[in-house]
Amino acid sequence: MSGIFGLFHPDGRAVDPSLLDAMAATLAHRGPDGLHVWREGAVGLGCAHRITTPEARHERLPLSSRSGVHVLTADLRLDNRPELLDALGLDRHADPPLPDAALLLAAWERWGPACLPRLLGDFAFVLWDGREGRLHGARDAMGIKPLYHAWSDAHGFAFASEVKALRTLPWVGDALDPSGVALHLLVPVVDDPACTIFRDVRALPWGHRLEVDGRGVRTEAWWQPDPTRVHAPASDAEVEEEFRAVFLDAVRVRLRSDAPVAAMLSGGLDSSSIVSAAGWIRREAGVSDPLVTLSGVYDDVAASDEQPYLRAVLEAWPARSELLHADRFSPLADHDEVVALLDRPNPAPNLHLSWGLFPRAQAHGARVLLDGYDGDTVVSHGLGAFAEYARRGRLLRLRRELSAWGARSGRPWKPTLRELLRYQTLGPRLDATGLPTLLRRLRGRTPAAPMPFGRDPDWAPFLTPSFASELDPLRAPSKRPVTSERDHHHRLVTRPLLFRTVEVLDPLAARFGLDLRLPYMDRRMVELCLSLPPEQKVREGWTRSITRRALHGILPAAVETRVGKSDLGPGFFHAFKRFELQRLQTLVADDPGGISRWVRSDWTAHARDAFLQNTSGELEVVRLWRTLTLALWLERL
Structure with missing residues (x-):
């Protein structure tokens, strides 16, 4: 969770040290263990350092190579150190151990950009090559470490771990990117993964690298998940053993x-599997110090509460448990401080959970935070399997799986099949609210509400005519129907939304000195799960079947055999309505932040009334939330 930043003038002008100082000041919270700057002529690199591994105690960044040709600044953790040390002919047992940054620098000097596929772990780095007169940079495969940049023909190149550092520069303006605003409002425009809310600021996408010289900025992918790779295990036992390992x-x-x-521990399959695996690993290694677990509970909203499951995990794997009553404070708690960290309007209705729990981890002295974020996307619920079975004529398998699903959910198989086939047709447009609602529908929990598949193609009732007209050239094209479970899985695991959420969590974790680590977002996990046949993902009515089978004996039985998935929606609706009535009234009456420039006032009034009368769908509520958070953010911009 270190912070990196820097400037480069390809025309040879010297870097102004006061600009680097201003950038550094905005990232000081990311570097309590040292803040250093290297500057030479037209280049300046900086790092606000946070120690989160034993080897990092011997690290000082920026780091120069022995030849002086290369200078590196990085926020990184390398997970395959032994393999890299061996490949580079370096001593595994050196005392003191070689820090990760030095290992990365050695790998770059040996292999150049070809080193990137060899690296396992999370990283964002920028490296100056004095011989070439060029900057190189890269971001890890799943985009866990952030990297933003800005370019101007007149002023050159700047980069940083957080947008706020770039906004200290006089040539980086406050003009908003219409696509960024539209994406925040869940409008179906083309989703450029490099887009941010600010026109002058770009994100380096996950799995990409960049080069910068006098010709400008060039980016290219160094890794993307392969949807054609097929893993055909000889037996269930083989794939279960591989997944487990x-x-x-x-x-x-x-x-x-x-x-x-x-x-983090919710009691769901993703977080429970991580806490259980960590407990098992530490027990096998003889580590007695327990984990600190962080859980949001909902005593007042039973539909969102998972305490029986998280208690089952804690009984199996004791920990120092911290519980936060998430239904007893506003989802907009400390709003101004939160969005100052995010450098964008708050898109996440349940971000207040992180805001309330992260400081408790810090109070225990933790510097590392494990999270099961979107493990179900990486593993896949396997919902594409049903339509695939139908298309391939595997009707007996289809009927057997549907019957098993129906037996577990108490729902007849025919309506289940209709929902799944509809999902396969519309699924490519599925937004963040659609999948949880689909799962509830399939389990018979949401019998009446309309399915919020995708973002509505008719913008007229929502956006102002001028904004809708501005966005019309950016309208996302229709996508072809899903062809297989693997195709469906690949689309979900490469959605920009998946990675944007990580970019929201990172600055909050950094605020409390925590390095965010996501085991399910390990590149090896993504590659393995995407390659598996559909029958490994959904079987006998169990979604994420491979996780349940592979971790049998590690996962508590109550979690392994739970049918449902957590639904924080009711908890959010409860807290939003209970604590934010005044802000909702102000949103309609006062036009905060000039929000009526973007969103129609009559829609806002209608959406507010429908929400208060419990007649709105999930998409409408989430869009109302995002309209409000955009308005509040614009007020303080």
Whole structure:
């Protein structure tokens, strides 16, 4: 969770040190263990350093090579250190151990950009090559470490771990990017993964690298998940053993810390599997110090509460448990401070959980935070399997799986099939509210509400005519129907939304000195799960079947055999309505932030009234939330 920043003038002008100082000041919270700057002529690199691994105690960044040709600044953790050390002919047992940054620098000097596929772990780095007169940079495969940049023909190139550092520069303006605003409002425009809310600021996408010289900025992908790779295991036992080994190692390498480790624990399959695996690994290693677990509970909203499941995990794997009553405070708590960290309007209705729990991890001395974020996307619920079975004529398998699903959910198989086939047709447009609602529909929990598939193609009732006209050239094209479970899985695991959420969590974690680590987002996990046949993902009515089977004996039985998935929606609706009535009234009456420039006032009034009368759908509520958070953010911009 270190912070990196820098400037480069390809025309040879010297870097102004006061500009670097201003950038550094905005990132000081990311570097309590040292803030250093290297500057030479037209280049300046900086790092606000946070120690989160034992090896990092011997690290000082920016780091110059012995030849002086290369200078590196980085926010990184390398997980395959032994393999890299061996490949580079370096001593595994050196005392003191070689820090990760030095290992990366050695790898770059040996292989150049070809080193990137060799690196396992999370990283964002920028490297100056004095011989070429060029900057190189890269971001890890799943985009866990952030990297933003700005370019001007007149002023050159700037980069930073957080947008706020770039906005200190006089040539980086406050003009908003219409696409960024539209994406925040869940409008179906083309989703450029490099887009941010600010026109002058770009994100380096996950799995990409960049080069900068006098010709400008060039980016290219160095890794993308391969949707054509097929893994055909000889037996269930073989694939279960492989999944278990990869998952346990993904957790193990992320436990590397010389400070206490914290983990989010909801009681769902994703977070429970990580906490259980961490407990098992530490027990096998003879580590007695327990994890710190962080849980949001909902005593007042039973539909969102998972306490029986998280208690089952804590009984199996004791931890220092911190509970936050998430239904008893506003989802907009400390709003101004939160969005100052985010450098964007708050898109996440349940971000207040992180805001309330992260400081508790810090109070325990933790510097590492494990999170099961979107493990179900990485593993896949397997919902594409049903339509695939139908298309391939595997009707007996289809009927058997549907019957098993119906037996577990108490729902007849025919309406289940209709929902799933509709999902396969519309699924490519599915937004963040659609999948949870689909799962509830399939389990018979939401019998009447309309399905919020995708973002509505008719913008007229929502956006102002001028904004709609501005966005019309950016309208996302229709996507072809899903062709297979693997095709469906690949689309979900490469959605920009998946990675944008990580970019929201990172600055909050950094605020409390926490390095965010996501085992399910390990590149090896993504590659393995995407390659599996559909029958490994959904079987006998169980979604994420491979996770349940592979972690049998590690997961508590109550979690392994739970049918449902957590639904924080009711908890959010409860708290939003209970604590934010005044802001909702102000949104309609006062036009805060000039929000009527973007969103129609009559729609806002209608959406507010429908929400208060309990007649709105989920998409409408989330869009109302995002309209409000955009308005509040615009007020303080």
